[in-house]
Amino acid sequence: MHRNPSRPLSPHLTIWRWGPHMLVSILHRVTGSGLATIGAAALVWWLAAAASGPEAYGTFVSWATSWIGIVIGVGLSWAFFQHTLSGIRHLVMDIGAGFELSTNKFWANMTLVGSALLTALFWFVVLGVK
């Protein structure tokens, strides 16, 4: 199906004034897509390796604990926390709440602060306890 050029396009990125809500909205999509591809692959690899035996699991662990594995792991954990917090924000807004401008901006910012804090806390516990 071809787009009919005489029909208007919906307003897009370029026309809105930038704010945290826009960043958070875009990040929801970016993090969702990252988790759906790299995150899902990592989850499958982890479980399949555990099912295949100690050798396969060892290969997984040596990748996961290499510096590239750690970068990906930290990235995925941040993506998860960011996506989850903005996902909760989505659900709240679906109920019709939180649209008042300052409230909306506040919670958009809180997802960014929250995901950074949760990522730090998660790795602190992982590395601190073990």
Place this chain on the structure above:
Amino acid sequence: MRMETPLSRVRGLGSARSGAHHWWLERLTSIAAFVLFVWLIASILRLPSLDYGTVTAWLRDPIAAVPMLLLIVTTFWHLKLGMQVVIEDYVHEEGMKLFSIVLLNFFTIAGAALAFFSVLKIAFGGDASNG
């Protein structure tokens, strides 16, 4: 197509009727994923180690295997619905769009099946090396 009035064509192009259902399932799966990921993260943080023996022993217990199976189903379902919307937003050429969505379905089902089967294999006992 040629037989349609403009009004009926517009009607046809409006709601595909499954949109609201898709939207609702995306919400439902996101809530389930939320609960199950809180469980997974708490479990990972509480396990004494993430080495082979600990992880497989943990997944052999139904109290861990069942939530893990649910997590796999929920997450892959949620991600399939989500990525379909992303594809529909950016891939406009019909052939390419169809191809992308077919690929998405294949990868989602293959990934979910592999993860699901892996958990079952661990839960039902044997591993490749020591039976």
